Amino acid sequence: MWTRRRLYSTATATISQKSRYKPVIGLEVHVQLNTLTKLFSRCPTSEAPPNRRVLPFDMATPGILPKLNRQCVHRALKMARILNCYVPEWSRFDRKHYFYADMPAGYQITQNERPIAKDGVFGFWVFDEHLEKAYWKEVQILQLQLEQDSGKTIHLTESDETGPPKSLIDYNRAGCALIEIVTSPCFETAIEAIRFVQTLRLLLIHHNLCDGELHKGHMRVDANVSLSKDHIKGTRTEIKNMNSIRTIHTAINFEIARQFEILSANGQVINETRAADSMGRTVPMRDKEVETDYRFMIEPNLPKLVIKEEWRRQADEELEKEGKADFEWLRDVIGFDARSAVHIAEEPELLTFVKRCVRHKDSTVTADEILYWMRELKIIMQRSKVNYPPQRYSGRELGRFTEFFYSDFFAKQFTTLISCQHRLTRLRLLELLRLYATGEYVEDVLEFIEANSFWRITSPEKIDEFVEKSMKKDAKLAEKVRNGHAKSFNRMRNLIVDSSEKCIELEDVETAMRRFLDRK
Secondary structure, X not given: OOOHHHHHHHHHHHHHOOOOXXXXXXXXXXXXXXXXXXXXXXXXXXXXXXXXXXXXXXXXXXXXXXXXXXXXXXHHHHHXXXXXXXXXXXXXXXXXXXXXXXXXXXXXXXXOOOOXXXXXXXXXXXXXXXXXXXXXXXXXXXXXXXXXXXXXXXXXXXXXXXXXXXXXXXXXXXXXXXXXXXXXXXXXXHHHHHHHHHHHHHHHHHOOOOOOOHHHOOEEEEEEEEEEEOOEOOOOEEEEEEOOHHHHHHHHHHHHHHHHHHHHOOOOOOOEEEEEOOOOOXXXXXXXXXXXXXXXXXXXXXXXXXXXXXXXXXXXXXXXXXXXXXXHHHHHHXXXXXXXXXXXXXXXXXXXXXXXXXXXXXXXOOHHHHHHHHHHHHHHHHHOOOOOOOOOOOOOOOXXXXXXXXXXXXXXXXXXXXXXXXXXXXXXXXXHHHHHHOOOOOOOHHHHHHHHOOOXXXXXXXXXXXXXXXXXXXXXXXXXXXXXXXXXXXXXXXXXXXXXXXXXXXXXXXXXXXXXXXXX
């Protein structure tokens, strides 16, 4: 039985054997703009039951003319700035003819030869658990074009009592504004491709250009994949309409492995369009041996789109006002590594907690220390069956402590403990984290430590007193320790640590025990 894990491992193993073959990958990312109305009609874009967000123009009713949505142009200019694209003085719209049931007019209004932006360069960090260190990658953006979306076709795979299988069409999406981002074929791995999409998604969400939910179709990715050998271009295949990071990663790896197996057997890769199934395997959709003639023509009902200088200035001013995205702030300002910054930014509750920690931390606490203790905190909370990250209180009633106050309060105690980590033993710090994460204490952690004398004991004389007292208290166990019994030594060490309220480090106890045994 095929699983995603098996698909990935098979593809990875095959790629590692591919000798002189080099993957060549290009992406086309379709971004659905989050404007209130569609690209050429005043129809709302809000969610609704099927076919409730449709106006006459969206259904290609004769005599209804398009009217360009100014907000779509504004968002396109902001995106062009983010991708460092050149914006010409004017662009135009074209008709791209093809006949699908979900395209009522029989053509799509898009931009072909004169897109709104082109020739961009976009840089991002590439990271993975299998890479020793992250590296910087720059991608050439060939063009950025405004276009209409099509409707959504739902295929009913099982027949019902009334007849054979059917396909249903929801036209709510028809006419919504898309921006298609076309990259050069400069990606060499699936990891590079998904890091590009991840980074782009976070930027688009931050700058309020797209809602960024891939599973809802807000971003749909096509990948062109081929294998070149000795600088000779291979035959490319296109993987259409991928709507999750996981699917993009798995499908590209699968396609590279599939093509390599064909070429290794002296076969020929067919120029075709493929889709990714639920397991991430690519399956044929249609061949592309015959180049499709889309019969492009200039859209006669729309004039040239002349870009005004004030529009460019407004886009620049908004971007400057919006500042860095959360992952950029975490990486460039706070000091998190690229992988952790993206991971945190993709998890809203985790991001909220980290922001509160950063607000409360002092200058001695580093980003690496926050990451380390967050990993420890996650283990503690999972073992205590408490939700991680700590956003809401799930234990006993705290009365006046609201959810926000408690999570903010805990973030402050958490960073305070990190700043005190060299004055506390590891075991005591972990125990304090558990107590506060589960809501057992609501007082300031420094006051709690002072009241219970929980600071680390470092004086050799005091440690020797704990050792001698414990050895005398449990004479039988002490005798086994003197006879060199390793398990008894560890047991006695743990008893001594417990007797000190976990205020002595394990290593210090071991040193003191050996010193005690040498004297005897």
